[in-house]
Structures are given as C-alpha cells and as structure tokens.
Amino acid sequence: MSDQALQEEGGKASKKRDTWNHTTPVVFSPLFDWPPNLKGSILALTKRWVTISRNVLFLLMAWLVFRFFYPDMTHVQTLSVGWVGAIFLRNILFMLVITGGLHLYLFTFRVQGKRLKYDHKEQLDKSRKFSFKNQVWDNMFCSLAGGATIWSAYEVFYFWGLANGIIPSIGFLDHPVIFVLWLLVIPVLTSSHFYLIHRLLHWPPLYRRVHSVHHRNIHIGPWSGMSMHPVEQLIYISSVLIHFVIPSHPVIFLVHIYGRCLGPSFSHSGFEKLLVKDKSVLEAADFHHQLHHRFFECNYGTVDAPWDRWFGSYHNGSDEDTVRVREQRKRMYRNKPPA
Numbered sequence: 001m002s003d004q005a006l007q008e009e010g011g012k013a014s015k016k017r018d019t020w021n022h023t024t025p026v027v028f029s030p031l032f033d034w035p036p037n038l039k040g041s042i043l044a045l046t047k048r049w050v051t052i053s054r055n056v057l058f059l060l061m062a063w064l065v066f067r068f069f070y071p072d073m074t075h076v077q078t079l080s081v082g083w084v085g086a087i088f089l090r091n092i093l094f095m096l097v098i099t100g101g102l103h104l105y106l107f108t109f110r111v112q113g114k115r116l117k118y119d120h121k122e123q124l125d126k127s128r129k130f131s132f133k134n135q136v137w138d139n140m141f142c143s144l145a146g147g148a149t150i151w152s153a154y155e156v157f158y159f160w161g162l163a164n165g166i167i168p169s170i171g172f173l174d175h176p177v178i179f180v181l182w183l184l185v186i187p188v189l190t191s192s193h194f195y196l197i198h199r200l201l202h203w204p205p206l207y208r209r210v211h212s213v214h215h216r217n218i219h220i221g222p223w224s225g226m227s228m229h230p231v232e233q234l235i236y237i238s239s240v241l242i243h244f245v246i247p248s249h250p251v252i253f254l255v256h257i258y259g260r261c262l263g264p265s266f267s268h269s270g271f272e273k274l275l276v277k278d279k280s281v282l283e284a285a286d287f288h289h290q291l292h293h294r295f296f297e298c299n300y301g302t303v304d305a306p307w308d309r310w311f312g313s314y315h316n317g318s319d320e321d322t323v324r325v326r327e328q329r330k331r332m333y334r335n336k337p338p339a
C-alpha cells in the first residue's frame, strides 16, 4: 500500500473512532436469507424466547398481569374509572421501573461507564430544543403523559372488547401451537409495521408536524424510546390492532404491547448490552436504530425484517454509507435539513 493510501486509511480509521465510541455489525435476521438458512432461521425465531432477554421478561409480566389482574372478565365489561385507572397506574409503574431503571443504571449511576456505549457523548442534552430545557425531563414527560396514556387506551379497549365478546380470542390449552406461532411471528410483524409507518412518518409534512419530536433525540437514552408526538404514539402502537381482528390470546396481546411500549427503552438505551461486573447479562440497543437517530434517512425498520435492505435505505455503519445517506438526504430536502 502506498504512503498516501496508508494515510487515507489511517484518516478513515481515526474518523471512524471519532464518530462512535463503540460499533457492532448491522446484521439482519437470517430468516429471509437466500438460499434459506434453516439453522439461522430457527435460532432467530426462538432464541429471544428461550434465553434471558427483554422478550422473556415481557412474557412473564404478561402472564402475571393476565393471571392476577384479569381472573375473570366480568369486571371489565363496563368502562369504569376503577379498572381503567388501575391499568393506567400499572403501566406508569412499569415504565418508571423498566425505563427509569435502565436510565438510572446507565446514565445516572453510570454503572458500566462507556463500555458498549455507541455514542461518545456522556450525558444527554440540556438544550432549549427540549421542554424544561432538559432532554431527560422532556422525554419522561412525553413517555409518561402521552405514551402510557395511549398504551393504556389500547389495553382498555382490548379487554373491554374481549369481555363483551366483540374481540375474538383463543384459549392456551385449546390452541398451544397457535399461541407459540404468535410469539414467533410478532417480531417480524412489528418490524414490518414499524418500517411501513416509519417511512410514512418521514414524509416531510408528517415529519415536520409529528416525527420531528422523536428526532430531537440525536444522542439517545432509555426515555427517548417513547418520546414521540401523541399522533406518532397512536400510529406506532397500532400494530396491536391485529389482535382485535385475528384471534390470539390476551397474553399475546400484552406481550405485543409491552414490546411496543417498553421495548424502545432497551432499543434506545444507547448501549449494546447491559453488563454486571463485566459480564453481559442482557441485549439492549442495536446499532441499526442508533444509526437512524444520527443520520435520519436510513434504517427505518429493524433487523428482524430486512425491509431496509430490500428498499435501499440500509446503512451498515460504514463511512461509505454515511456519505451516501447524507447525499440522499440533501437531495430529498433540497439542502435543507428537515428539522
């Protein structure tokens, strides 16, 4: 390699170090690989349900909530402040414990320092673009006041509809295979729904009025996940409407909605994994969505379904892709950034 090439290579490397504190390869689920990758596909479908993961946590929470809060459905046949309020308070509590817990662990007490943190930036923003001039307080307000309310509204209407025989459902003992199939299919389903609505949200009029609220968060943390305009929260959680039409189990509905409303705390945590005494205990954020928050017009979906690869909006984390995405963005907004 010539001296000049070496210098260029070195320049690129140092540029890369400047851009990120930590990176991971962006790898899509092998489920859609061609030729088919049977072993990889089975692992991609099942791993999250049989190892220590946020999905297992959501499944456990869903089962406990269904078992102890809905022992019989008669009390939710009529809308009343009592049980509706209980759902809202429970969801607020879940958000405070899980999202707040992640924030305390990673950003307040900084238990793992900057280890496995994608962004160099240590703290979240304190700037005028956020309410209260503080990103964390602003994000908490959007998540709790808007996110938990809309989440609870979906949950209330689901259980009210179920109790009144309007919404169809299946029993676990009668249809265990269908129950498991739902679990396997939900990640692909939610990933596809997210890609679709997220592309729509980047349509400039919707971006300016709605989605720009979420994109004020360039340096992200657990509370950024559900920090959205209420219209976006309504659209984002709407993937659960599938259970209003196609029969599933209430536990499946709860797992799905917990994934929507509490999953973003992990995916926006800014850290690849949670460490306890240098040992990795839980997968957290993926680099794919971190890149979306930095470069905007790329990686609209998730790695569970390769829509970004199929439609050319994929950013793999390389400098070459950064240049391509920036040029694409300039063309889209005629040199004016959308926010």
Ligand SMILES: [Zn+2]
Pocket (backbone or CB within 6 Å): 214, 225, 268, 289, 293
């Ligand atoms: Zn996001």
Ligand SMILES: [Zn+2]
Pocket (backbone or CB within 6 Å): 198, 202, 211, 215, 292, 296
């Ligand atoms: Zn976006």
